[in-house]
Amino acid sequence: MVVNKIGRKNALLLGGVLVLGLLPIALQGNARILNVLIAALMWGVLASAWDLCMGYARVFSFGHLAFFTIGAYTAGLTARQLGIPPLAAIPLGGVTAAIFGLLIGLLCLRLRGVYIAMVTFGLHMVLQTVIIWGRDITGGKTGVTGFAPLQIGQYIFSPSYPFFSYYIALGIFILLLFIIYRIINSPIGLAFVALRDSEPYAKSLGVNEYKYKLIVFGISAFIAGLIGAVYIHFYGIISPVTLDIPIFLMVLIMFMLGGLGRFPGAVIGAFVITFVTEALRPLLLWRFVALGAIVVAVTVFIPGGLMSIPERVRPFIRRAFGRRHVEEEVS
C-alpha cells in the first residue's frame, strides 16, 4: 500500500539509492571498486545534467564538458589563489558555470539544433586554448593543483579515503539528481513534454520556449560546473585533458546509451560505461576498440537505450505469466 502511494517509479528510485548506500558495506570497503564507483557517480551527475538539456529541453548542447571544466577551474583557482575554503569554492564553481551557461544561452538558444551544437562546442574549443594561453594563471597544459583539500576531521575527500569519499560523493549525487528529478517533474518539465509532443499547440497556449530553455540551460550548466568543482577537489587536479575528444565522447555515450530523455538512464549509462571501461583495461590498446564495438552492438539491439529494456521486456513477461489475460479482464 505504501508503495502504491509513492508510485512504482519512485519506489524503484529509492531502492536504487538504497543499493548505492549499502554497496560500500557489501564491498567491505574495497578501495579499487569504490574509487571507480565515485568516478561513476560524478560522471552520472554530469551525464544527467547534459541529458536534462539534450533529452528533455531538446537543446543540442556540446558545451557541458566545458561548463564542467569551468566549474573545476573556478573552484581550483579560487581555492589556491584566494584561499577560499572548499565548501565555498564548490558552489562558486557551479555559479560561474551557470553565468557562462546563461551568457552562451542568451546568444544561441534562439538558433536551431546543429547551430546550437556549434556555438556551444565553440566554447569548448576556445576554453581549451584560453587555458593553454593563460598558463601563468591556469597552469597551461599541466593544470591546477596545490590547493587545500576538502577535509572533515582526519578524513580527506580524495581517492586515498575511498570509504569516506564515497558517502560524500553519494550525498552530492543524490542532492543534484534530486534537483534534476524535480525539474523534470515540474511545470517546466511538463512544458517541454508539451513542446515535444506538439510544438504549435504548446506555443499557442503561451508556452515560452526560449525562456524555459534558458532556465534549464542555466540550471544544467550550474550542475555541470558544481560537479566539476567536486571532481577537482576529489582528484586534486584539473587539466585541459578533460576537454579532449575521448572524454567528450565517453560522456555523450553515457547518457545516450542509458536512453536520451529517460531519467535516470544517464546514471545507468554512466555506471555501465565506467565499469566496462575498467573491466576492459587489461586489453591495453584494444580497450577502446572493444568499448566502441560493444556500444554499437548494444545500441543496434536496444535502440531506445538501456532504460527502454523494461518496456520491451514487459510484453514477453506478461505473455509468459499470463498477465495479458488479467489486463484484458480489467479493461
Add this chain to the structure above:
Amino acid sequence: MTVSMAGNLLIAGVAVGAVYAIMGLGLSYVYGITKIFNYTQGAFFTWAAYIAWVLSSGFFHLNYAAAVIITVATMFLIGVGYEKAVIRPLRRFPEWQMTALIVTLASAMALDNLALAVFGYAPKRIPHLIKGNFVWGDFLITRHEVVTLVAALAIMFLLILFLKKVREGMAMQGMAQEPVGARIVGIPIDKMYSYSFGIATVLAGISAILLAPKILIYPTVGWVVFIKAFVVMVFGGVGSIKGTVIAAFILATVEVFVTYYIGGIWGMPIFIAVLAIMLIIRPRGLFGTW
C-alpha cells in the same frame, strides 16, 4: 607583410579550403537527406587514407592511380555496408536519428582506436597525385593543390547536377523534403539511404586522398578534419551545397591568416568565433534552408 606573402597565404587557404569543402559536402549531404549527424565521417577519412596507403606504398605497391580508384570504390562499399548493417536496423524505431548519433559516435571511437592498434602511431605518407609546382613570379602553388581545387569544384557541380537532373538524385531530394510522401510515391527509401551513405563516404575518401599527402596519416587525423568540416557545414547552412563550398574557402583563409599572425593554437577558436558572429547575424548559416 608583402603582397607576395599575402598571395601565397591566400593560395594556401584556398587549397586547404577545397578539402574542407569536399569533407563538409559529405557531412552536409548525409544530413540533408537522412537527418543523421554522421560522426563516423572522420573515421572514414582516416580509414580511406590508410586503405590508400596499404594499397600503394604500404603493402601491395599498386600503381597509384589504381590504388586511388580501388580506394574510392571500397569506400562506397563501406558506406553502403555500414548503412545496411548499423543504421538500417535502427530505422524501425521512433526518434532513431538520436540513436544513430550514438552509434556513429561509438563507431568513430572503435574505428579510430582500431587504426591505432593495427597501424600504430607512426605516421604514414601517401604520394601527391601530381608532383611539381606552378611558379608565377613570387607566387607558388603545387600542382597537387590545383588538382584539389578542381576536384572540389567538380564535386560541387556534379552533386548539384545529380540532385537536380538525375532520377536518383531527385528522389533523394524528395525524400529529404517529404519522407512520408516519398514512400507513398514509391521511392525505394532503403536504397536511397544506402546510396547517400555511400556517396558521403566516397567524399570522405576523396578528401583523404587529397589532404593526406599534406597532413600525413595517423590514427586521429580524421577528427581534426571532421571538426573543421562540421563547422564548415554549419557556417554554410546545413543542406546547402553552394554554402558549404563558400564557407570552406572563407574559414580556411581566416585560419591560415590567424596562424600566420597569432599562432597555431588560435586557429580553431577564431574559426569558431567567426562562426558564432555569423550565426548571430544569419541564424541559418550563409545559405541555410531550414
Add this chain to the structure above:
Amino acid sequence: MKRKVSSKLIIIVSLVAALAILVPVISGCFPGRPAPEVKPIKIAVTTGVTGGFSAHAVHHVRSAQMVVEEANARGGVLGRPVELVIFDVGDCSAGELIAARDALKAADVDVNFTMWWISAIASQYMLETGIPMIQQGWVSEDWDAAWEVKDQYPNFLFMNRDELGYGAPYFQALTNPELIPWEFPNKKAAILTAEGEYNARIAASWRGEAEKAGWEIILEETHPWFTTDYSPQMARIREEEPAIIFFNSSIAVEPIAAFSDFLEDPTNSLFALIWVIQQPEFKDTFGTDANGVIGTLPGVDFMATEYKGTNPQYMTHYEKGKAFNEAYIARYGETAGIAAHIAQDAFWAWAEAVERVGDSRDFDGVIKDMEEHYYVGITGRYGFDPEIKAGHYGPENIPITYYQMQDGEVQVMGLGAGRDVEIITPFQLPHWIE
C-alpha cells in the same frame, strides 16, 4: 489488488536481484590470481599505452618485455622468475591515473617503472602506493610533484634530467663551430613549439641563450599537439630565411609534417629537432630526404653510428647499445624509440641493486643502494644524486648526444654538452642548403 502486490514484489525482487548481481559482477571485474609456487619478482610498467603517448609507450612496453625475458634467461633476479605487469594511464586524466594506481596497488609489485605525458600529480598518486617509482625522463612537473611528498614517500628516482639539455645547451651546441662548421648566412632563428609546459620551458631557455648571443627570433609560435599543417609558418620562414629552424616538439608526426612542407621549397636553414629525431618514425618516413636534419638527446644512443673513439665508457655504451639495437630490430622489425634504451638501463640498475641488497621488498634499502653505486648502461653512467633524486648530470655521467641524419641513418655527430663536445662523425652540409 493484484496490482499493488505485484508492485511490492517487483521492488523487493529487484532490490535483492540488484544486490545479488551487482556485487559479484563488480568484484568479478577485478579478478585475483592464484598464487604460484615460487613467488616471482613482479615489476610494473606504468605508461600511456592508449591515447597520445602511445607512440612512445609502445617502445617502453616492448623493451620491458625484452628485459624480462632476458632476466629470466639469466636465472631471474635473486633466483626468482621476473614477471611483468603493464598499467595503462591513457591520456593521464585523473580518473585514468587513479584506476591505474589502484590496480597497481592491488597487484603488489616490487618496483614501478614509469613514463607518461606530463602530469602534475601522477607521481604523487603512484608514490602513495608505497611502491618505489623509477621515472624514465625528467619533466619539471613530475619531479615537483614527487619532491612535494618526498618526506613521506622517499622511494623514487628520476633516471636523468633530460629537459635541461634541450634549451640553452642545445643552442650553444648548434652555434659551436667545432660541431657545426657552417658560416651562418644570418643571425635569425625561428622557433616552432608544441603546446604544453615542457616544450614552453625548453623554448624559453633556448630563446634566452639565442638572444644573449645576439640572435634575432623572427618567429616564435605555439601550435596544438598533432598539428600537421604548417603552411602559414613555412610562409613566414620562406620570407625571412632564418639560419636555424628549431622545431621543439615531442610528437613525431608534427616535425614530419613540417619538414615535408619545408622540403617543398627549402630555405638556407638548419632544421633542428629535439629527441624526436631518435623515434624511428622520422627516419622511416624520409630516408635520405632528411639528410642534414639535426637532433639531440641527453643520454647516449649510438643508433647507426660506429664508435671509433677511445673513451672506454663510451665504448661500453656503444657495445651494449649495439647488442640491444640488433636484438630489438630482429624482434620487432624497427629501430627502438627513445623509451626503449632507458627502460633497459632503469631495470638493470635496479636489478643490480636488488642483488646487492638481497631483498626486493626492502624498498628503502634498494633505492639507497642505487644512490650509492654506479651502473654503466646503454645510455649513460647512472649514479643518483640523493639531493635531487635524479641521475648525476654531465659528460662523464650522462652526456648529451647530438645527431644528424646522414645517408638515411641517424648518426651521432658529437657527445658532450653545449660548447664542450667530442666529435664522433663530422657534420655534413644539409642537401637543401646552397
